[in-house]
Amino acid sequence: MTEKKIAASVAMLKVLEAWGVKDVYGYPGGSFNSTMKALDIEKENINYVQVRHEQVGALAAAAHAKLTGQIGVTFGSAGPGAVNLLNGLYDAKEDHAPVLALVGQVPHTNMNYDYFQEFPEVPMFQDVAVYDRIVMTPESLPYVVDKAIREAYKNKGVAVVVIPNDFGYVEIPDVDYASTTILDKAEPKPAPTDEEVDKFLELVKNAKRPIFHVGSGIKENADKLIELSRKLQIPITITGLAKGSVPDDYEGNLGTLNRAASKAADEAFATADLVIALGADFPFANLVYRTHDFKFVQIDNDRSHFGRHHFLDLGIWSDSGEFLAKALERSETAPESAFFKASVAAMKDWKAYLNKLMHKEEGPLSFEQVYREINRIAEENAVFGIDTGDNIINSFRFLDFKGDKKWTISALFATMGYGVPAAIAGQLAYPDRQVFNISGDGAFSMVMQDLLTEVKYNLPVINIVTSNQTLNFIKSEQDDIFEMNHSGIYLVDADYAKIAEGMGVKGITVKTLEELPAAFDEALATTKAGRPVLIDAKITDKRGIPVEELELHVEDGKFVETISAGYQATHAEKTVEDFFASYDGAELKPLTAYFEEYGVEA
Numbered sequence: 001m002t003e004k005k006i007a008a009s010v011a012m013l014k015v016l017e018a019w020g021v022k023d024v025y026g027y028p029g030g031s032f033n034s035t036m037k038a039l040d041i042e043k044e045n046i047n048y049v050q051v052r053h054e055q056v057g058a059l060a061a062a063a064h065a066k067l068t069g070q071i072g073v074t075f076g077s078a079g080p081g082a083v084n085l086l087n088g089l090y091d092a093k094e095d096h097a098p099v100l101a102l103v104g105q106v107p108h109t110n111m112n113y114d115y116f117q118e119f120p121e122v123p124m125f126q127d128v129a130v131y132d133r134i135v136m137t138p139e140s141l142p143y144v145v146d147k148a149i150r151e152a153y154k155n156k157g158v159a160v161v162v163i164p165n166d167f168g169y170v171e172i173p174d175v176d177y178a179s180t181t182i183l184d185k186a187e188p189k190p191a192p193t194d195e196e197v198d199k200f201l202e203l204v205k206n207a208k209r210p211i212f213h214v215g216s217g218i219k220e221n222a223d224k225l226i227e228l229s230r231k232l233q234i235p236i237t238i239t240g241l242a243k244g245s246v247p248d249d250y251e252g253n254l255g256t257l258n259r260a261a262s263k264a265a266d267e268a269f270a271t272a273d274l275v276i277a278l279g280a281d282f283p284f285a286n287l288v289y290r291t292h293d294f295k296f297v298q299i300d301n302d303r304s305h306f307g308r309h310h311f312l313d314l315g316i317w318s319d320s321g322e323f324l325a326k327a328l329e330r331s332e333t334a335p336e337s338a339f340f341k342a343s344v345a346a347m348k349d350w351k352a353y354l355n356k357l358m359h360k361e362e363g364p365l366s367f368e369q370v371y372r373e374i375n376r377i378a379e380e381n382a383v384f385g386i387d388t389g390d391n392i393i394n395s396f397r398f399l400d401f402k403g404d405k406k407w408t409i410s411a412l413f414a415t416m417g418y419g420v421p422a423a424i425a426g427q428l429a430y431p432d433r434q435v436f437n438i439s440g441d442g443a444f445s446m447v448m449q450d451l452l453t454e455v456k457y458n459l460p461v462i463n464i465v466t467s468n469q470t471l472n473f474i475k476s477e478q479d480d481i482f483e484m485n486h487s488g489i490y491l492v493d494a495d496y497a498k499i500a501e502g503m504g505v506k507g508i509t510v511k512t513l514e515e516l517p518a519a520f521d522e523a524l525a526t527t528k529a530g531r532p533v534l535i536d537a538k539i540t541d542k543r544g545i546p547v548e549e550l551e552l553h554v555e556d557g558k559f560v561e562t563i564s565a566g567y568q569a570t571h572a573e574k575t576v577e578d579f580f581a582s583y584d585g586a587e588l589k590p591l592t593a594y595f596e597e598y599g600v601e602a
């Protein structure tokens with residue numbers, strides 16, 4: 001009997017198909033032609049998405065993984081194609097997203113002869129990858145790719161497989177190379193002991209101002225968290241990635257911390273005497289966790305995370321759902337807490353302030369009104385690709401995450417140019433949903449060639465460019481540096497609507513508050529007709545209020561609120577009241593005012 005044969009590259013694609021991969025993002029080069037041939041053969045089963053820069057392909061794969069939880073796949077050819085992948089792969093690494101990168105290599109017979117575009121790729125990917133291999137035989141190609149996918153899932157990171165081009169053409173035995181059956185088995189969840197939960201409850205009982213800081217893993221258990229927050233009277237702060245995981249309309253959800261914060265969250269956290277970090281892995285902990293003394297409880301399902309941001313008073317290795325269920329079961333309802341009430345009141349007023357800014361009807365166009373319009377047209381299950389810069393702060397503050405919405409950012413790596421690739425990945429993964437890209441002009445102009453990808457695949461993305469000819473996130477940082485002029489942050493303006501039109505995308509420019517609603521209506525109508533659209537919103541370079549400059553400390557047995565010495569040194573406003581007023585917030589009150597009102601003691 002003759003053994004059935006299959007090209008090694010086709011066998012590799014069948015492995016991807018078995019793992020449920022639908023889209024593969026990349027740009028061909030000569031050293032990748034054996035896989036390109038296979039992609040053509042398998043086009044009914046797997047979709048090759050031609051991006052216009054490998055960086056965009058790698059970022060789209062990372063965004064796909066972050067949005068869906070499923071592996072994202074990207075490729076680049078030997079040499080420049082491989083190098084261009086790096087930015088997107090680092091984004092995946094830093095945000096723990098499973099991504100497979102297939103990398104072309106010259107035919108193995110030409111390797112080590114200083115051949116055209118040949119370079120040693122494996123060492124280059126060593127730092128970014130959790131698994132990094134060059135295929136050594138045609139027969140092992142599907143096996144190595146299968147193993148790479150398992151490693152990417154297991155280690156929540158990037159797996160790289162370098163493929164000498166000639167191996168892909170070779171016929172190998174046609175057998176089932178994929179090991180996807182492991183997907184059926186859920187990992188066992190760690191759970192707390194009764195004693196651990198009782199110790200936690202004792203710490204809560206002895207605290208005057210306990211506060212939660214929770215990570216995005218809470219999403220499935222947000223109901224239990226809210227029940228415990230109410231029962232024990234503990235307000236909640238969240239990490240940036242947890243935005244939307246705890247409903248914004250829960251009165252005890254104070255929102256995010258630090259620079260992208262709500263005022264109430266930063267203020268309340270600064271007075272906490274007990275911080276309960278629940279799956280929170282916070283990249284700014286070194287700033288925010290070290291401003292004052294508090295007791296620290298950490299509950300995490302990853303044992304390698306314990307103590308990495310703060311010394312522990314209590315560490316509980318547990319899944320958040322298991323922990324919350326037991327804490328609810330073993331706790332008694334706490335008496336009403338003045339700290340909880342004061343925090344909730346401060347948050348309510350903060351939300352009213354944001355609402356006021358969004359609904360301004362006079363003055364120049366600024367980012368708040370753009371967000372009002374996005375919220376107006378956004379559907380319940382919209383998907384957002386949000387680019388790095390002010391749009392991160394602004395989306396955390398102004399974007400309405402209610403409903404079944406999904407969003408993604410380049411969180412820890414924070415690369416600019418993420419919005420377009422994320423929107424492409426979002427629209428391909430969720431073809432029936434409305435998808436937005438929200439980018440600053442600096443970020444957008446790094447990847448704008450990939451509007452062509454939206455056109456090529458008929459992706460009706462709503463691209464919003466918040467365009468102020470400034471790297472505004474950086475400008476704000478420079479504003480706070482003593483005796484520093486603005487340096488290198490001003491950008492040449494462009495007519496992004498015209499650029500979009502030149503690529504086949506409907507382009508709309510909006511310069512005034514009056515023009516804004518009609519522009520968004522037109523954008524909506526365009527995408528409903530199946531076409532991508534771009535709104536170039538010419539906004540001011542106004543800065544949002546930097547609430548991270550607020551500081552609380554105890555003087556004579558009472559909390560006192562000030563603005564940081566650094567801010568005072570670089571700005572005219574010296575009092576908290578003047579600080580609020582300079583950001584159009586004369587009605588805002590320091591948390592200390594609420595403390596007095598509700599009787600919170602230091």
Ligand SMILES: CC(=O)OP(=O)(O)O
Pocket residue numbers: 388389390391416439440441442443470471472473474475
């Ligand atoms: C990085 C940066 O400053 O971006 P933006 O101008 O969108 O804030």
